[in-house]
Amino acid sequence: MAILEILKLPDPRLKQMSEPVTQFDAALHDFIADLEATRQAGPSAVGIAAPQVDYFQRIVIVDVSGRPKTPNHGYLVLVNPEIVHWEGHAVGREGCLSVPDYTGNVIRATAIRLRAQDGDGQVHEFEMEGYEARAVQHEMDHLDGLLFVDRVVSRRTDLYRRKQG
Numbered sequence: 001m002a003i004l005e006i007l008k009l010p011d012p013r014l015k016q017m018s019e020p021v022t023q024f025d026a027a028l029h030d031f032i033a034d035l036e037a038t039r040q041a042g043p044s045a046v047g048i049a050a051p052q053v054d055y056f057q058r059i060v061i062v063d064v065s066g067r068p069k070t071p072n073h074g075y076l077v078l079v080n081p082e083i084v085h086w087e088g089h090a091v092g093r094e095g096c097l098s099v100p101d102y103t104g105n106v107i108r109a110t111a112i113r114l115r116a117q118d119g120d121g122q123v124h125e126f127e128m129e130g131y132e133a134r135a136v137q138h139e140m141d142h143l144d145g146l147l148f149v150d151r152v153v154s155r156r157t158d159l160y161r162r163k164q165g
Helices: 028-042 130-143
Strands: 047-049 059-062 078-087 090-096 099-108 112-115 123-129 159-161
Touching: 028 047, 028 059, 028 078, 047 130, 059 130, 078 130, 090 130, 099 130, 112 130, 123 130
Parallel strands: none
Antiparallel strands: 047 059, 059 078, 078 112, 090 099, 099 159, 112 123
């Protein structure tokens, strides 16, 4: 497994649309392993999307199980994910491996129904809420060339510089 380089804003490749995965093979499994190793190497990253490492296929990994008292489905590899239903909305603070110097307030659906394939091509549906739903929506935005900074309500009042440690 390799730690892949993460693209960072203002890299124009982060605006690129990703293509659906059509080959569920050993190369896909190897890439997913590298993507997970990269997520784990990041500073407390709960998710990562393939476009963040210059791979433009519709693949995200999300795992919010490290947050106590957060309803979740554990470690998820989501291939060709699609939100088939959403409801509610709430503002929440988000950060991103591709935007390391900032966090921001973003409006997201509070509950979603998600359909996605796994690394073997099997279709699954998930009901998600709260933080897990937010994390999935954030990662799925990368597949369409969007970053959380594109969704902040106001860059003047809702974007925050991270404290440098």
